[in-house]
Amino acid sequence: MSSLTFTLKEVTRQRIDCSPLTPNKLADKSLADIAKIQLVTGNLSERADALFIITEGDSQSIKFKGSNSKLDFIGHNMTKGKISVDGDVGAYFGIFMEGGLLSVKGNSFIYTGCEMKGGQIKVNGDAGDFIGGARPGRRNGMTGGTVIVTGNAGARAGDHMRRGMILIEGNTGDYCGSRMISGTIAVQGDCGRHLGYAMKRGTILLNQMPTRGITANFNDCGTHTLGYLALLFTSFKKLDTTFSRVDNFSRVRRYAGDLAGIGMGEILVKI
Amino acid sequence: MIINGVTIDETFAEAFPMKATRLIITAHNAKWAMISAQAFTGFATSVIACGCEAGVERQLKGNETPDGRPGVSILIFAMGGKGLAKQVETRSGQCVLTSPTSALFSGLDSEKDIPLGQNLRYFGDGFQISKVIDGKRYWRIPVMDGEFLTQEKTGVTAAVGGGNFLVLAESQSQALAACEAAIEEMQKIPNVIMPFPGGVVRSGSKVGSKYKALNASTNDAFCPTLKGQTSNDLPAEVESIMEIVIDGLTKEDIDKAMKVGIEAVCKLGSKEGVRRISAGNYGGKLGPFHFHLQEIMS
């Protein structure tokens, strides 16, 4: 069965809240019912079929076509099924997600994987600020699952991240791993300023020493062979990412910080 | 039933339900993985006094272990989950955590689990690091040679302990040679261990004793030196008897192990002094698992 497909009719001026269009929420809904779903855009709400051409298909495999960076909350709270998006997506891609598969052929705006608990998000492009972050006032960002970004990440990737994995094939912006509580961020490219700022625990694994080096709020713990990295790389193997092809390494230079706080975070740089 | 001149008694071994787990110890090389495994499984012959029965299941190549290093898989059996957890914890702490270059993983997935590194982590004194990889939690505990990596939990499964057979031979050296041959074959069978030293027991026991303090004592019915003093049916030419005890994850695993073990013994045959194969039981009243020798060999 082909995918249930939402093709955006025209680029709207206001953002569109797409949270109602997930496999969970559309399961067992008729096409007519789906067409009637109200989507908030600006200070109005509009019927789904006013904004999208809806093509019947498997509600457990949803496609968005002609999407752009104003489509927010795609994959909101989903626990199963998959959504794939042609184009860019807006903010909060995969917010609260617990399971299933989300992917976008394009860029995502801020808060990709915000407070996600499980499942997998793949951004085949660049992701905006606050990947896996926590909304203001909340203390825990993502607590499980995997976010893969094939391009570059914005600032504050993994801010308040508590568990799970963020794999960035390109470069990261500033403050990668800021206020990280735990979990793993792996980066193949370069990192911006203030790497690991206010990090409590967790691991930032780097394929190369960042151009800017490591800041003074991290102390060098020397070079080591860390056995657990073998397990980590094994776990990458089954993921659809260039990380599955990265040569395993377990020799790293280890930096511990941010010393301002409990200083239990680590930046591991391949040597 | 007679195989190659060896009589297979029409009797059965009687075994008990136990709880078991499998652990994988890896190390810088096979030697150090084995050293740790042997320490872990040392003094673990019988639950009665050791708290558990444990043994090396087999050696693992790098491509068979979670971290890609040479390793050893071991099985540990105890009467219950709690006792098993306690043994796993103390032995892991004393024999794996301490052993150079080691890492420790669960070798058994199951619904129920017991702590593996969950409490060992406190050795890290706050510097321990938790990592969840593929849904499993690991602990990285800083130690003097680097980092001790251990999985947080290991699975627990229902298992069977106490499968056995007895090799009755004309001389001590022939009994031993027969048992060695059996053990060599049995070690190739997965999911079982033979927990006694070298896999062979020379002091089979019976339940009870004339001394109140003891609840088991020598199996006088199978002590050749007592042929004339106790009621037994040991043939005159049998001078030495040795036992192989098998713990396995399932009854079928033990079946297989016993079969290849007995076959190896019978292969030596009467010409190598092996006369009879028998088994230990308690009349079928105590253990729910019965291993009928003739059935196994048929």
Place this chain on the structure above:
Amino acid sequence: MTEKVEEVIRYDVPSPFCGIASDDLTVSIIGQKVKVLENGDAYTSPGFETPITDRAPRVNGKEVTLAVAVEHTAKLLRKSKQTVISGLATDLNGARAAMALADKGRATVDHMNSRAVFKNTLVLQNTGWMNTTLSEVKNRVDMLLIVGSDIEAGFPRFFERIIWPEDTLFDQDIESRSIIYLGKGPSGKASTSPEGKKAEVMLCDDADLPEVLSVLRALVAGRTINAQEVGGVSVTDLAQLATRLKEAKYSVVTWVASMLEFDHAEVSVQMVCEMVKDLNIKARSSGLPLGGKDGEVTVNQVAVWQSGYPMRTNFNRGYPDYDPYLSDCLRMLKDDEVDTLLWVSSFDITRKVPASKALTVVLGRSGMTFDTEPAVFIPVGTPGIDHKGRAFRADGVVSLPLRQLRDSGLPSTFDVLSAIEQAL
């Protein structure tokens, strides 16, 4: 025919312009002309003295009555799919009316200074802080650490009023007060003590300030830092600073959020606030965020008590929905999501309306100029000059009654926004 107008002198006049609510101004009023005679400063004097130029509202550049301008605005709002009410440089009742209008018109609210304000708000919402207020600082501070801010450039009277008073409650020798700049240095001499003791300065670039603060906090916590220097500041010097902070009886760490002009400065503010908490394990220390201009504190306070949320809250769905990123007015304008912008700026005519494609309604101080004539311009009175009002100062605790100094006939922002709300 000119009428002879008497000069009226008013004393103890509070300033809505300076952020620290100096309320000791002496002001001369001659008819519509206001002049600060005493205690003015670079913000306050121009603030009071800006002359009234426009009086008539305009719609599409044409002068109209207030009623027409209000009705026209209501019409725009009725048609709007996304209104943002921003600028919001106003007083308490202006803020109240803005919130009521936003609620009814399903609009988004934001403030012209939000970029700075949120550097503090996000910290309050994430880990909180231990802060103090101006009078406590005035009487108790023995060590003032100024982070990344040239205070006198933004708050010309801060030192004179708060740091170098003649008397303090606890008979402190004010010459013993230590003033230490970390990051930026002072542009003038306000931080020099009455007897000429200069402030200590530890300079570093903004780009390095986050790390310097992190290392300082680490040193306060007693950690070892391997590096010899951070951002050009010697770690030994920072260690000495950490020791002095720990030994101070009442240290105060202050910053001006609008002067922390780098992205994500809130994590640096958080670093400072957490350091203050650490210091309080044994000693006493407090943070003091300076700001409060253009009604920024007032408007956030009102928004919070009326809706639960500060600025950058939308009412798109009929209830308040807070999002400091998506509901950032400037971002929304940049991404062309706003069809109607209602911009309130009743204090400072130099503040510009941000350029956008939105239809723009400006409630502005008389004398404002525009690069592009807005759809509607309604000149409004300035709180504390043209009408009474109330305004919070930087510490968010003290609010002052603003006075009417002249009878300009200009409507208040409250009047205009309430009329628009009625007309909706």
Place this chain on the structure above:
Amino acid sequence: MLMKLTGGRIYDPAYGINGKVRDIYVDDGWIVEAPSDGKVLQELDLRGKVVMAGAIDMHTHIGGGKVNIARTMLPEDHAADVVARTELMRSGCGHAAPSTLTAGYRYAEMGYTAGFEPAILPSNARQAHMEMHDTPIIDKGGYVMLGSDDYLLRMMAANNDQESINNYVAWTITHSQAIGVKVVNPGGINAFKFNQRKLDLDEKNSFYGVTPREILLRLARAVKELGIPHPLHVHGCNLGVPGNMNTTLDTMNGIEGLPMHMTHIQFHSYGTEGDYKFSSGAAEIAEAINRHKNITVDVGQILFGQTVTASGDSMHQHAGHAHAHPNKWVTMDIECDAGCGVLPFKYKDQSYVNALQWMIGLETFLLVEDPWRIFLTTDHPNGAPFTSYPHLIRLLMDKTFRNEVLSRLHPEAQKASRLASIDREYSLYEIAIMTRAGAAKLVGLADRGHLGVGGAADITVYTDHADREKMFSKPDYVFKDGRIVVKDGDLIDVTWGTTHVVKPDYDKSIETSLKVYFDKYLTMKMGNFKISDDEIVDDGRGSLTIQPLHKGGRI
């Protein structure tokens, strides 16, 4: 427009009326005599209904700096209880730190017609009034906080006479537009600024040498001598500290018979017995309250769930910061005046300490004999949000329900309390005393809390439901100043209540020294500190009601 409320069962303890069927006449916002000509314009049939005056919350943190800090801090708490706009009501948020608008609506929906903010800092009074001004329907007012302000402590250190302290208290209450005086951790907030981390009743402030006991005596005397009806409102020393029951008992004994209201007494009734070194002191405290007729208390009942604690007690809020849940918190030193501390908190029924706190509160309710001297509060939001009052009323009125809830709590805590053995169930009459007549008397509201002629027509009508939680959650009618604002539990009209104040007289010459003090040491002018009556009236929506002083007052 004269309206007759016919045939309701009236509970009006101010007049000793306990469930008698009576008619009530309302005209122009007031309760009036039956018209001599018998003509009424409208009649409402209340036969079979329970009729009480509108309820009064005499201690609820509804406005002011610390409440707004709490609101700002908790976007996540609001998000779970956002309230959409209706034709009638503005949007907002509820739960732990509700928006002012929603707070007003929800109080009215529960039949409450007045609430009093118990901790107005003089330096922050303007804000408190602005917030209360934006709180619809209910009447409001507040108690101004003194006792850690440097001005008072200087006066005491200089051994100024009681007269001058009375003048200062009267001046402060007048110009902060308050109806009573509150003291929080007497002197302790000030001591914290000198880095003292605790201050017992007889411990000296390290700078001023003044003790909490002396502060309490001075202020309690001032309140009495000024004729302020509301007794000194005391949040005592050692809030939340195990063993503080002894301090509380000492405080009662030490006040020398002066009227004193001890607030959220539950938080001050802890012993140190048992394995957890935390035990109930409720029995001893209740016994002491029963004995000391000069003492009134409100309970500050805790109920389980997420809330936020907001207090002027910066010293103890700082000490408790490790318990913040979620882990974020604020304390502030404020204006040589006071301080505040805000900590989100989650009370858990499986926590020994929290379960015992719950029991201590209920024990206190049930063991204090005189309902005129104990008041129903959760110290909103510190013990629980005010919206849990109907649940709390049911706990007091329904022993079976109470014991059923009790049986689900931390088992060790259950053993440590005698609550299960207490049979008392509050009657409707007693509830009416606690939440109406007694509260009005305590706060000093002459025209509220009763249904007598001349009283304001703040009236709540209930259906007598066996489930008291249901009954008190959804009144049939709520009248505010004669207007029906709630019908069948739903808001149908939005009005704006008045602000109740007292205006004790004082010697104006006090301003000479106060002006010098403001000019020298503070950062605002005395004239700008004062809140004018106009500011309360504001845009015309507000109003000021000056309540009479006691005759004992020096006027």
